[in-house]
Amino acid sequence: xxxxxxxAMALFPSVFARGADPRDCxxxxxxxxxxxxxxxxxxxxxxxxxxxxxxxARNSLLIGxxGxxGxxxxxxxxxxxxxxxxxxxxxxxxRITDIFYALPLILGALVLLRVGxxxxxxxxxxxxxxxxxxxxxxxxxxxxxxxxxxxxxxVKSSDYVAAARAMGASDYRILVRHILPNAxxxxxxxxxxxxxxxxxxEATLTFLGVGLQPPAISWGLQIAQGQSLLRxxxxxxxxxxxxxxxxxxxxxxxxxxxxxxxxxxxxx
Amino acid sequence: MSSIAPTPxxxxxxxxxxxxxxxxxxxxxxxxxxxxxxxxxxxxxxxAPGETLAILGESGSGKSVxxxxxxxxxxxxxxxxxxxxxxxxGRDLLTLDEEAQRRVRGPGIAMIFQDALSSLNPVYSVGYxxxxxxxxxxxxxxxxARKRAIELMDRVRIPAAAQRVGDYPHQFSGGMRQRVMIAxxxxxxxxxxxxxxxxxxxxxxxxxxxxxLLTDLQRDTGMGLILITHDLGVVxxxxxxxxxxxxxxxxxxxxxxxxxxxxxxxxxxxxMRSIPQVExxxxxxxxxxxxxxxxxxxxxxxxxxxxxxRRRFRS
Numbered sequence: 001x002x003x004x005x006x007x008a009m010a011l012f013p014s015v016f017a018r019g020a021d022p023r024d025c026x027x028x029x030x031x032x033x034x035x036x037x038x039x040x041x042x043x044x045x046x047x048x049x050x051x052x053x054x055x056x057a058r059n060s061l062l063i064g065x066x067g068x069x070g071x072x073x074x075x076x077x078x079x080x081x082x083x084x085x086x087x088x089x090x091x092x093x094x095r096i097t098d099i100f101y102a103l104p105l106i107l108g109a110l111v112l113l114r115v116g117x118x119x120x121x122x123x124x125x126x127x128x129x130x131x132x133x134x135x136x137x138x139x140x141x142x143x144x145x146x147x148x149x150x151x152x153x154x155v156k157s158s159d160y161v162a163a164a165r166a167m168g169a170s171d172y173r174i175l176v177r178h179i180l181p182n183a184x185x186x187x188x189x190x191x192x193x194x195x196x197x198x199x200x201x202e203a204t205l206t207f208l209g210v211g212l213q214p215p216a217i218s219w220g221l222q223i224a225q226g227q228s229l230l231r232x233x234x235x236x237x238x239x240x241x242x243x244x245x246x247x248x249x250x251x252x253x254x255x256x257x258x259x260x261x262x263x264x265x266x267x268x
Numbered sequence: 269m270s271s272i273a274p275t276p277x278x279x280x281x282x283x284x285x286x287x288x289x290x291x292x293x294x295x296x297x298x299x300x301x302x303x304x305x306x307x308x309x310x311x312x313x314x315x316a317p318g319e320t321l322a323i324l325g326e327s328g329s330g331k332s333v334x335x336x337x338x339x340x341x342x343x344x345x346x347x348x349x350x351x352x353x354x355x356x357x358g359r360d361l362l363t364l365d366e367e368a369q370r371r372v373r374g375p376g377i378a379m380i381f382q383d384a385l386s387s388l389n390p391v392y393s394v395g396y397x398x399x400x401x402x403x404x405x406x407x408x409x410x411x412x413a414r415k416r417a418i419e420l421m422d423r424v425r426i427p428a429a430a431q432r433v434g435d436y437p438h439q440f441s442g443g444m445r446q447r448v449m450i451a452x453x454x455x456x457x458x459x460x461x462x463x464x465x466x467x468x469x470x471x472x473x474x475x476x477x478x479x480x481l482l483t484d485l486q487r488d489t490g491m492g493l494i495l496i497t498h499d500l501g502v503v504x505x506x507x508x509x510x511x512x513x514x515x516x517x518x519x520x521x522x523x524x525x526x527x528x529x530x531x532x533x534x535x536x537x538x539x540m541r542s543i544p545q546v547e548x549x550x551x552x553x554x555x556x557x558x559x560x561x562x563x564x565x566x567x568x569x570x571x572x573x574x575x576x577x578r579r580r581f582r583s
Binding site: 182 | 336339341343370371372373374375378379381383386387388389390391392400401404405449452453
């Protein structure tokens, strides 16, 4: 499907770029329009644009996947602990989650990435894909937490959890072996959709100048650089935008498909 | 469990020295926002090794809650145990810390439930779940646990155990699932097995097979069996002693023969009369009139009195 195509694009960009090197540029070709040899034309620096757009998939997917992993780790741990132990622990963790909910994703990530370089922390200060992924995960884990929490609460009262407890299983064993495997299905669906959302957020941050920095190759950067040339070379904005939209859409569709596949009511 | 020597007769409650389980004046209540529900109101009984004690009662009489209190699997809160002691091998389970209680569950006291399908985790094979008992409590390797699981499945008479060990709960029939549950419960040779309506969800022929299996296992292992049920036929067939519960109390206790032939309490009497009789075929069944009491407002005096055919009004 479309997702597989984009993943393949990120893994083996040279195949999709038709052998062109995104850094092998010739100013003579600056802003050339698409042609049979160079499907997406050239950018301002005279680099093959198809290659640039294709290579951009790698950073986007890397950030999307790393960010979602961060979201999952934070969301599952906090949500499982809150749902399983309940009471005071739950109230405390839920209120912390509410506080994070009140912070807009883009704004939070913007601030974190803005002050990142001055903190001197290992990953955050270099504004690479890792920093962007951390910034997005730090402000995007709350929905996953709520999903896991409600699932854990639902599964916790099931008979097989009572049975496991009656067989002398420890809290850790009950939570990790019995509750979580039965609680993650909706979270996986959410995570897939979130990959798309985070890719879009990454492009936004990069467009605003706080995400990836040149000379990194990123759709956000391409759109940012292309916008000033919109009148003379509209294809420079158009192509990365189309690919970005398609990628986000692909992950959202995949999330929907995953939900259908995991829904026990639709199993025969 | 050989780590703790039993300390017979030191426990209060008047139980005999041979009892492995003594429940003494156990109370359980649920504190909800709309009031306190008194689910169990001071029940006492004891259980000897190899004995089958049937706890008989209608829905909401507190029989399952008392069993869950013994297992320590009540959700607390909302459940609270304000009074009572539960002695297992001389130790009061209610005063043990959580970790020590957990060690009793499985090797000491095990439990099987009414609905075997929902009591088995849908994401693991039955072999894995039976083997988990050995891995969690005995630290066995995966292969050894699997081997033991197959042995146990053989022991509970699941045909073709070696082939079915990797199957998932939904691939088994109701009776086979209950056998899987029984296999898990007896995996660690518990001293006591609590069976909470083990045959209610099964059809009649399978019920008989499962009960036969339970009594055979009990004879082989000498474990005490607490059978929670409302099936009078099952009680009559397998139990040694019976305790009849009503509104969270034990209203009558005795050997099966005594209780069935000379029910002393009018509630027990009503239960016995409600059994359909072959001789009275075509006649009307004899119900106990009225409703079970609201456990948040149990009638004063004998809780059965509003429904009692022998009640009298004082002038």
